[in-house]
Amino acid sequence: MSNTNEKNLVKSLGVPAGLMLSFIGLIILILSWVGVSLSPIFIWLCLGSMLTGMMVFGVSTYAGESEGIKNNGIWTNTLTNRGLLAWVSGVVITGFYVELYWFPEMLGLNAEGTNTGLIAFFDPLSYALKGAPASQWFVYGTIYTICIVGLGVKFIFKYRHSRYQMWRTISVMAAQLFLAYFIPEILEGMNEDQPYFTKDLKHFWPLNYYFFDDWHLNNMTDQASGSMGMFYMVWGILGFTFLTPIITYYVGKRWYCSWICGCGGLAETAGDPFRHLSDKSINSWKLERWLIHGVLVYITVVTAVVLYAYFTNSSTFLGLDIYTYFRKPYAFLIGAAFSGIIGVGFYPLLGNRVWCRFGCPMAAYMGIVQRFKSRFRITTNGGQCISCGNCSTYCEQGIDVRAYAQKGQNIVRASCVGCGVCSAVCPRGVLKLENGPEENRVTDNPILIGHEKTELNKEII
Amino acid sequence: MERIVIIGNGISGITTARNVRKQNSKAQIIVISSETKYFFSRTALMYAYMGHMKKEHMKPYEDNFWAKNRIELCFAHVNTIDFNGQKLHFSNGKQTNYTKLVLALGSKPNKFGWPGQDLEGVQGLYSYNDLELMEENSKNLRKAVIVGGGLIGVEMAEMFRSRNIEVDFLVRENRFWGNVLPKEEGNLVHKHIAEHGVKLVLETNLLEILSDENGRVRAVKTDTHGEIECQFVGLTAGVSPNIQFLKEAELETDRGIVVNEFLETSQPNVYALGDCAQFKVAPKGRRKIEQVWYTGRMMGETLAKTLTGKRTEYKPGNWFNSAKFFDIEYQTYGVVSAQVEEENEQFYWEHTNGRMGVKFVFNKSSEQFVGINTFGIRMRHELFDKWLTNTKSIDFVMEHLEDVNFDPELYKQYGSEIVNAYNSQFGKNIQIKKKKWARIFS
Numbered sequence: 001m002s003n004t005n006e007k008n009l010v011k012s013l014g015v016p017a018g019l020m021l022s023f024i025g026l027i028i029l030i031l032s033w034v035g036v037s038l039s040p041i042f043i044w045l046c047l048g049s050m051l052t053g054m055m056v057f058g059v060s061t062y063a064g065e066s067e068g069i070k071n072n073g074i075w076t077n078t079l080t081n082r083g084l085l086a087w088v089s090g091v092v093i094t095g096f097y098v099e100l101y102w103f104p105e106m107l108g109l110n111a112e113g114t115n116t117g118l119i120a121f122f123d124p125l126s127y128a129l130k131g132a133p134a135s136q137w138f139v140y141g142t143i144y145t146i147c148i149v150g151l152g153v154k155f156i157f158k159y160r161h162s163r164y165q166m167w168r169t170i171s172v173m174a175a176q177l178f179l180a181y182f183i184p185e186i187l188e189g190m191n192e193d194q195p196y197f198t199k200d201l202k203h204f205w206p207l208n209y210y211f212f213d214d215w216h217l218n219n220m221t222d223q224a225s226g227s228m229g230m231f232y233m234v235w236g237i238l239g240f241t242f243l244t245p246i247i248t249y250y251v252g253k254r255w256y257c258s259w260i261c262g263c264g265g266l267a268e269t270a271g272d273p274f275r276h277l278s279d280k281s282i283n284s285w286k287l288e289r290w291l292i293h294g295v296l297v298y299i300t301v302v303t304a305v306v307l308y309a310y311f312t313n314s315s316t317f318l319g320l321d322i323y324t325y326f327r328k329p330y331a332f333l334i335g336a337a338f339s340g341i342i343g344v345g346f347y348p349l350l351g352n353r354v355w356c357r358f359g360c361p362m363a364a365y366m367g368i369v370q371r372f373k374s375r376f377r378i379t380t381n382g383g384q385c386i387s388c389g390n391c392s393t394y395c396e397q398g399i400d401v402r403a404y405a406q407k408g409q410n411i412v413r414a415s416c417v418g419c420g421v422c423s424a425v426c427p428r429g430v431l432k433l434e435n436g437p438e439e440n441r442v443t444d445n446p447i448l449i450g451h452e453k454t455e456l457n458k459e460i461i
Numbered sequence: 462m463e464r465i466v467i468i469g470n471g472i473s474g475i476t477t478a479r480n481v482r483k484q485n486s487k488a489q490i491i492v493i494s495s496e497t498k499y500f501f502s503r504t505a506l507m508y509a510y511m512g513h514m515k516k517e518h519m520k521p522y523e524d525n526f527w528a529k530n531r532i533e534l535c536f537a538h539v540n541t542i543d544f545n546g547q548k549l550h551f552s553n554g555k556q557t558n559y560t561k562l563v564l565a566l567g568s569k570p571n572k573f574g575w576p577g578q579d580l581e582g583v584q585g586l587y588s589y590n591d592l593e594l595m596e597e598n599s600k601n602l603r604k605a606v607i608v609g610g611g612l613i614g615v616e617m618a619e620m621f622r623s624r625n626i627e628v629d630f631l632v633r634e635n636r637f638w639g640n641v642l643p644k645e646e647g648n649l650v651h652k653h654i655a656e657h658g659v660k661l662v663l664e665t666n667l668l669e670i671l672s673d674e675n676g677r678v679r680a681v682k683t684d685t686h687g688e689i690e691c692q693f694v695g696l697t698a699g700v701s702p703n704i705q706f707l708k709e710a711e712l713e714t715d716r717g718i719v720v721n722e723f724l725e726t727s728q729p730n731v732y733a734l735g736d737c738a739q740f741k742v743a744p745k746g747r748r749k750i751e752q753v754w755y756t757g758r759m760m761g762e763t764l765a766k767t768l769t770g771k772r773t774e775y776k777p778g779n780w781f782n783s784a785k786f787f788d789i790e791y792q793t794y795g796v797v798s799a800q801v802e803e804e805n806e807q808f809y810w811e812h813t814n815g816r817m818g819v820k821f822v823f824n825k826s827s828e829q830f831v832g833i834n835t836f837g838i839r840m841r842h843e844l845f846d847k848w849l850t851n852t853k854s855i856d857f858v859m860e861h862l863e864d865v866n867f868d869p870e871l872y873k874q875y876g877s878e879i880v881n882a883y884n885s886q887f888g889k890n891i892q893i894k895k896k897k898w899a900r901i902f903s
Contacts, residue, residue, distance in 0.1 A: 066653075066656055066657060066787065066788050067788060067816075068787065068788030069513075069788070071511070071512070071513040072511050072512055072513070072623040072624075073511070073512040073623075074512055074513060075512045075513070075514060075515050076512045077512075161788070162869060162872075163869075163871040163872050163873065164869040164870050164871045164872065167871055281523060282523060379867075381839070381841060381842050381843075381867055382781070382841070382842025382843045382846065383755060383758075383759075383781065383842060384755075384781065384783050384792065384842050386502065386504040386754050386755075386783075387472070387502040387504065387505075387521045387754075388502050388504045388505040388508060388519075389502060389505050389508075389514060389518045389519060389520075389521065390505075390508060390513065390514070392518070393513070393514050393518045402521055403521070406521060420869060420870075423869050424869070425513075427785040427790065428783040428784075428785065428790065428792070429783065429790050429792055429839035429840075429867060432839070432867050432868075432869060432870075433869065433870060434870065436898050436901070436902060437898050437899075437902060439902070440902060448758070448759075448762070449778070449781075449842055449843055449846050450755055450758075450759050450777065450778055450779075450781060450846075
């Protein structure tokens with residue numbers, strides 16, 4: 001019993017201490033946002049206390065508890081059940097995104113002269129990394145990375161009984177920290193003369209919608225970019241033509257969506273407390289198919305037009321200005337409003353994977369591969385399903401997993417990002433994510449094992 | 462026109478309705494329940510209480526599913542059945558007729574005539590109403606006593622512990638679920654339950670439930686521990702068929718509604734299945750009454766065939782079941798009895814962390830594999846079912862432990878460790894085979 005008490009002490013001190021530290025960081029951030037000028041030391045204090053605060057909070061939240069599923073009270077908590085706290089957080093995050101995308105000057109961006117406010121606050125860190133002043137994207141990237149790493153630690157502790165969940169989370173944390181943040185920023189600093197092009201190795205088209213824009217292609221092929229620009233161009237093209245479909249064939253789209261993707265990384269860590277809020281209705285599934293494939297078609301058309309412009313050296317298509325009528329609307333509607341504002345700002349209201357489920361063209365592309373030509377499936381374990389519904393409730397992609405499992409049917413769905421949480425929360429060991437032979441992967445006419453009966457009618461209800 | 466009326470919308474009744482519709486697009490199907498209008502999964506009651514789910518998540522089908530499949534739902538209570546006139550009389554005075562009647566009445570928690578068993582704060586956990594009552598009874602609840610060491614009892618304990626309510630768990634036998642679990646497995650579960658702060662009080666009988674001045678429970682009296690103060694008593698000492706309103710009816714009943722192997726009752730065109738049915742002759746290797754989710758579902762699939770013109774015998778295959786004790790999952794395939802049979806031998810492996818254990822039972826002379834209990838390690842149903850049917854040997858099972866493992870990817874594998882322990886205990890030299898898809902999905 002004494003052991004339990006000690007652990008409870010860790011919890012009772014660690015949780016408030018962690019929250020306090022995170023809030024101190026947050027308050028410093030807000031002070032600089034509203035224009036209070038702070039000495040450079042405060043950026044390190046701010047980020048350090050946010051990061052350690054999140055980690056301390058994450059570790060102590062589950063301290064002293066038996067390893068297992070930690071969903072007690074999820075649907076009664078104000079933050080995780082669309083209560084007041086959820087609405088407040090939704091409004092604050094959305095507000096931040098609006099300023100970030102459309103009014104960066106309100107964050108203190110000054111393209112002509114010296115930054116002020118929040119962006120100036122990040123200048124010391126930016127100089128340390130790449131020897132240049134911060135931009136709104138640098139500020140965003142830094143906070144984003146801290147959230148993934150800090151709350152990734154929380155996720156690992158929550159699921160410390162599951163090695164699949166631990167490795168997956170370590171992977172998204174490392175991908176964000178190195179591939180998306182440190183390596184690109186440091187490379188920028190080392191090659192000051194190069195014009196800008198994306199240096200995140202995993203940021204493939206069509207998620208990276210500007211890859212084929214003329215300025216981006218030009219910057220990569222610019223003389224000053226040298227072999228590095230060429231490498232990134234070839235890699236980017238191979239990435240979406242070969243790498244993506246081939247890996248998706250072998251392991252499903254999860255290799256991207258829940259192992260290395262930045263959007264997925266934030267969804268799985270900071271967004272984990274909201275995963276159950278996804279809509280499971282058949283209507284939402286219909287909406288999903290129209291929207292996500294619509295976005296894929298949209299970006300394909302935009303990219304085709306942009307490439308046409310590049311090779312013909314023209315700036316209009318059928319008399320329409322390409323920037324005004326093609327690139328800009330996509331960047332505004334999809335790149336900013338959908339992926340940022342709805343995708344992240346609405347985490348506490350619509351769930352953590354709204355963008356991944358309804359909007360991401362990369363997910364749509366891999367989804368088609370996963371559905372029709374892949375070894376990945378979620379196997380249903382014979383007749384063991386008890387229809388309890390934990391799997392469906394906790395599916396962040398809104399898949400009604402139970403509908404398949406209770407029929408003894410494997411789950412083969414375009415939208416599954418392979419997070420593995422359905423399998424984790426199943427109290428009867430019914431679900432397993434695996435990469436097996438393609439043959440009989442889709443079990444359209446399942447038989448529930450358990451008794452000797454003749455074949456069921458083909459029609460499934 | 463065929464008018465199939467089903468009383469009861471649990472897994473048995475609903476499976477029957479769905480499968481009748483699959484095979485017959487014309488028949489009228491009416492499902493009557495006085496519990497809830499829509500089918501919900503009883504197994505999810507605990508998750509709704511613990512805040513893992515909302516009540517609406519317990520429904521496996523969307524509300525428009527029933528109209529889409531022309532399954533009429535009727536939220537009403539049946540008072541009496543007129544078997545000769547093929548009519549049901551409802552409590553609201555209305556009536557309806559049927560051409561075929563299916564009784565899927567379910568169970569109710571056992572009450573063994575304890576003094577005070579009907580006090581406020583004393584209840585079982587079976588129905589939707591029980592969940593709501595439990596929510597009500599949890600207000601200001603500091604300590605609960607649970608009586609009866611079975612699956613519902615441990616679920617109830619988990620529910621209360623999720624809200625930090627103190628739990629004393631009274632068990633009549635010398636171990637939890639003692640009529641099902643062998644000693645080693647029982648111990649494993651005991652230790653785990655205790656880690657979650659549940660106090661197991663073994664070999665103890667409930668004598669009386671004591672009331673306060675308001676007719677609410679204030680304590681229980683036991684034969685070994687005297688009075689235990691509490692504000693709630695959970696009665697989870699099993700369930701029995703919910704058939705009291707049929708006791709006067711012209712229908713053969715015993716503990717349950719007596720049925721033959723086709724689930725036919727003593728009345729023509731009247732069938733019974735699930736928890737409330739009692740077989741005249743138990744299916745091979747089975748009990749006469751089996752109150753399990755899976756058997757209710759299988760009976761429903763079988764009965765639907767009979768109802769659609771293909772008279773089919775209920776033939777359950779190899780036994781399987783599952784449960785979860787707080788954080789430890791349990792699966793079983795084949796037969797593992799609480800006390801190993803004379804002709805059988807057993808082998809038990811347990812991880813030092815006390816959270817995983819596997820029991821194998823096999824025939825002493827033929828070495829034929831008989832059954833397995835697995836705790837904390839998931840196994841494939843389909844493979845074990847096949848191996849049991851094809852009477853594979855225990856050595857074969859040991860060799861293929863990697864094939865049969867169903868744990869999530871990247872989990873540590875304990876197959877070799879188990880086989881090594883088996884080899885040294887029985888002087889064998891079995892080599893475990895590497896997992897091979899061709900054997901798993903053949």
